[in-house]
Amino acid sequence: MPVFLDTASPDFETAFADLLSAKREDSPDVDAVVAEIIADVRSRGDAAVIELTAKFDRLELTPDTLAFSAEEVTQAIATVSDEDRASLELAAARIRAYHERQMPQDQEWTDESGATLGWRWSAVSAAGLYVPGGLASYPSSVLMNAIPAKVAGVERLAIAVPTPDGQVNPLVLLAARLSGVDEIYRIGGAQAIAALAYGTETIAPVDKITGPGNAFVAAAKRRVFGKVGIDMIAGPSEILVIADKENDPDWIALDLLSQAEHDESAQSILITDDAGFGRAVAEAVDKRLETLERRAIAGASWRDYGAVIIVRDLDEAAALSNRIAPEHLELCVVDPVALSHQTIHAGAIFLGQYTPEAIGDYVGGPNHVLPTARSARFSSGLSVMDFLKRTTLSRMTPEALRAIGPAAEQLARSESLEAHGLSVGARLKRLNG
Amino acid sequence: MPVFLDTASPDFETAFADLLSAKREDSPDVDAVVAEIIADVRSRGDAAVIELTAKFDRLELTPDTLAFSAEEVTQAIATVSDEDRASLELAAARIRAYHERQMPQDQEWTDESGATLGWRWSAVSAAGLYVPGGLASYPSSVLMNAIPAKVAGVERLAIAVPTPDGQVNPLVLLAARLSGVDEIYRIGGAQAIAALAYGTETIAPVDKITGPGNAFVAAAKRRVFGKVGIDMIAGPSEILVIADKENDPDWIALDLLSQAEHDESAQSILITDDAGFGRAVAEAVDKRLETLERRAIAGASWRDYGAVIIVRDLDEAAALSNRIAPEHLELCVVDPVALSHQTIHAGAIFLGQYTPEAIGDYVGGPNHVLPTARSARFSSGLSVMDFLKRTTLSRMTPEALRAIGPAAEQLARSESLEAHGLSVGARLKRLNG
The missing domain is CATH 3.40.50.1980 (Nitrogenase molybdenum iron protein domain)
Structure with a gap:
């Protein structure tokens, strides 16, 4: 039986607070194992990834078979029913249309001091998407992660999806193809996150990793954060x-x-x-x-x-x-x-x-x-913003520097950062000299 | 002597790779100490914060003096020179003007299926800003963190700034006032981050914490992440x-x-x-x-x-x-x-x-x-986006559900999520019945 609460009841606040603070998840502490796996992949590259895949997924790979070939993807996709294909295509089209509207605008303006200011958005160059294998291998999640990345303009999008015993969900491959994914690796777990973050001889490193995963994947994402960007840990x-x-x-x-x-x-x-x-x-x-x-x-x-x-x-x-x-x-x-x-x-x-x-x-x-x-x-749901970053722009004219430079000098002095002040002052001296 | 590299030199790639991978920072491992401090503040609230402040900052506080009073702020600010004040005011005005342009737009549209879609931005309700004490207490950083929060619409903005031996930088208080900060606490370190994240009898918890700090502050921010949002660890x-x-x-x-x-x-x-x-x-x-x-x-x-x-x-x-x-x-x-x-x-x-x-x-x-x-x-610099979150909106009409519902049913089947499909199917049955 679920709990029944009533705001009119005198003990409501206590019961509601209990509901809010209930801990629903006990993540196993796999951090030490994950740290070892990441170190192994960093030092031995492909060899480590291949060994770990044999061990955890009972699948023998070589550097040449780490990735699905285009032909393998095409063959697997051919087995998808027309109904499934049409549904995935409808979903992909609707997700793409929604996310295209999220693209933010660059801005640039010149203010009254003569300073030109603004910002410019650009896409992350390369992103990796983790897709769980087995039962939790959801084609819809491939669309939801991959389409925003491609709409944002990510040039290189790689998927890592474990295929235990060689089993693969053709719908996942179809979703990847519909989304414009560039590379699909049949690897999983912490070793896949390490390979995406640090690269191996075969797998080029990415700048951002998104997608759901088990406790090992989550721990690995936490560990590589900083080296690459990650999405939220769901x-x-x-x-x-x-x-x-x-x-x-x-x-x-x-x-x-x-x-x-x-x-x-x-x-x-x-x-x-x-x-x-x-x-x-x-x-x-x-x-x-x-x-x-x-x-x-x-x-x-x-x-x-x-x-x-x-x-x-x-x-x-x-x-x-x-x-x-x-x-x-x-x-x-x-x-x-x-x-x-x-x-x-x-x-x-x-x-x-x-x-x-x-x-x-x-x-x-x-x-x-x-x-x-x-x-x-x-925080917010995944969006094109997760695959974009903003660079701010400033350009001073001599007039603008004359107008606002003295305030910067003053503040630099008050923060005891002499070179900051001098970098402005030396220019003002020439301009005013 | 700094290194001199030349792209025309045969060993350039090696030297450049060394430059890129040079580790410039050895953060001391203070995580265990920080974990204890956070646990202490969570269990004993104000009493823990007051004891830790006495220990680390040599300052005796009471629940009543944890925060600066408005009068104390006004008195401290009165000591600021006219030049400093004018410079801070110019900086605040320019930072505000820039960040106001960052405010994103809500969107809502109805597509060809009859579905109304969109999103809405809203501000984080309460944010906390950490300001280092002593030498690294920069008024400019107060402006850079606090103004985007207030422009975003954060209702309650609290600052934590340690005042070792009771010393405070009046410019920090002036920057806080110019930015519209609501509460200023004279606390620092991991205990301040814990108090902001979990709250005490005197300090209400916030939803997001930003601002720079030492190794203890950084470790505490990492630990409370998830309970609250944090900015990047710089x-x-x-x-x-x-x-x-x-x-x-x-x-x-x-x-x-x-x-x-x-x-x-x-x-x-x-x-x-x-x-x-x-x-x-x-x-x-x-x-x-x-x-x-x-x-x-x-x-x-x-x-x-x-x-x-x-x-x-x-x-x-x-x-x-x-x-x-x-x-x-x-x-x-x-x-x-x-x-x-x-x-x-x-x-x-x-x-x-x-x-x-x-x-x-x-x-x-x-x-x-x-x-x-x-x-x-x-990733990007701090902006109003760090104090906003986006809620997506969807509204189906009966016609829209008829148009796209069957594809959802199909995909739910292929993902073996029966109740997902039934929640759509039960409605379609009535509509088509």
């Missing part, structure tokens, strides 16, 4: 649904279960202003759990981390939502747009009862890589 | 100057020294297409080092990490610049704009001989918090 998935009684309890139950089925550590929360509706949704969840394929996982998630919160009104719902700062937020209420202006801390908002969160996982257009564990208070 | 400062022979060697020498005087680990590099000019600059550096106040620091930096690189032409200079990916890049050449389009990996570019880097440290307008240690390949 935690278990979460959904918060705010729904009034004008909804079908079964629809809302399915929305809650579509997070719960990801992972036993996932969290699904319903906030409603109608206690009867809350009970009806909980009943509908139980009913669906009887037959759901992934009922063991979804049931454990709902039992351990699920919650139904009864509020007095939607203002209260919005306030709680901002404290939760959910990864996914569904607003199934009469006026979802109005409510969305109050729920400002959320990774992605799905408005109205015809927008189940699963639409956003696949074909909506916005990215499904989103901040978890309350980090939507201070 | 390394020692760097400048790369690309200059042709049409420059005054003394000006360029002063620009190189204005980084070198920051820190013995700072790095200053000159790239020029004229060997004679390169030697003239090196001589000018030596001459200035005879009298510079911070000659011990600047001299050590220039001796240990300085470099003069002779190139055949400016194309070669640009290519090397992109491999260095400098924090600061000065282009003192006849056509700096043309060259700037080739030097795409840099934190900040200063164009032309009348734009010494020091202008950007204080009054230019762009931020002086910039990516170091080659991280300009994948």
Whole structure:
């Protein structure tokens, strides 16, 4: 049974604080092992990667077979059904269209002092995308990571996807091809992250690594951070649904279960202003759990981390939502747009009862890589911005330097940085001399 | 003596690779101490912060005196000279004007399927800014961190600045007031970062922490990351100057020294297409080092990490610049704009001989918090974006769900996520029923 909370109850604050602070994930400490793997790949390159792949994935590779050939990709892709292909193509087109709108503009202007200022965006030269192997090998995640990189203008995009026992998901290769990925390596784990970050004889190093992975991958990403850029380290998935009684309890139950089925550590929360509706949704969840394929996982998630919160009104719902700062937020209420202006801390908002969160996982257009564990208070989902960086530009004329240089000299003096002041002063002396 | 490299020399590649990979900073491992301090502040709150401040800063505080009162700030500020005040005000105005232009736009559109998509930016609710105490207490850094936060719309901005033996820099307090900072605490070190991240009885927790600090502060920021957002962990400062022979060697020498005087680990590099000019600059550096106040620091930096690189032409200079990916890049050449389009990996570019880097440290307008240690390949300087986050928005109509829902169902099936598919399918069934 999930917890039932009611804001009218005197112990609500305590119970809600417990819900907020519940630790849902115990990452095993694999840091020492990962440090060894990274050191091994740095010192022995391909040889280390090949040995580790034989050991962990039971797959014998050579420098020549580290990457899939174009022919191998084409052959694998040919096995994809027309329905799957058409769906992936629709998803890719919609994700591309959304992310193209995110491209920021360069700016340049001359101000009243005569100084020309601005900034210019440029793409990361090379990026690496980690794709988990086996069951968690999601083609949709390939699209969500690779398309923003290519829209941003990344010239070289490499994927690392482990293929345990040689098994590969053809949909992952199709997603990579649809996204314009340049290289696909059949390697995984910390050794793949090390190879992407530091390079080997066969694999050129990249500047940025994104994509989800297990504890080894996450630890490796933390360790190579600084040498390369990384995306966020994602935690278990979460959904918060705010729904009034004008909804079908079964629809809302399915929305809650579509997070719960990801992972036993996932969290699904319903906030409603109608206690009867809350009970009806909980009943509908139980009913669906009887037959759901992934009922063991979804049931454990709902039992351990699920919650139904009864509020007095939607203002209260919005306030709680901002404290939760959910990864996914569904607003199934009469006026979802109005409510969305109050729920400002959320990774992605799905408005109205015809927008189940699963639409956003696949074909909506916005990215499904989103901040978890309350980090939507201070961070955003993946976007083209993650593959761009900004260079600021300044150009002084002699007049501009005369106008603002003396203030810089003064501040340099007050910070006891003499050469800073002299670098301005020497120029002013000539200009004024 | 700094190293002299020449791209025409057969051993250039080896020497340049050594220069790129030189480790300039040995951070002491203070992680264990920092972990204890954070745990102490989390469990004992104000009492721990007060004890640690007495121990490290020799300052006895109470919960009531943790923060400066408005009156104390006003009194301290009254001691600032008119010249200093006017310079800080000019800097604040220019930094604000620049950063106001960075504010990104919300977007919303309806596509051909009838889906309404978009995103909305919102500010982090509360941010904390760390300001080092003592010698490295730079009022300019207060402006550079605090103004973007306030421009972004951060409601509550708190500063932590240690005041060893009660000593405070009035210019720091003035910079805080000019920037609109809401709270100023006289605490520092890991205990200040812990207090900002987790809160105490007196200090409310924040969502994001920025600002430079020593090894303890950096280790504490790494540890609280995830609980709150942090900015980059900055390394020692760097400048790369690309200059042709049409420059005054003394000006360029002063620009190189204005980084070198920051820190013995700072790095200053000159790239020029004229060997004679390169030697003239090196001589000018030596001459200035005879009298510079911070000659011990600047001299050590220039001796240990300085470099003069002779190139055949400016194309070669640009290519090397992109491999260095400098924090600061000065282009003192006849056509700096043309060259700037080739030097795409840099934190900040200063164009032309009348734009010494020091202008950007204080009054230019762009931020002086910039990516170091080659991280300009994948990251950007501080901006309003660091205090904003983006929430994506999706709203399906029944028609839109009919149009794109089946593809989502198909992809959910192929990823074996049944509830995902059902959450779409149940709605389509009603709509099509």
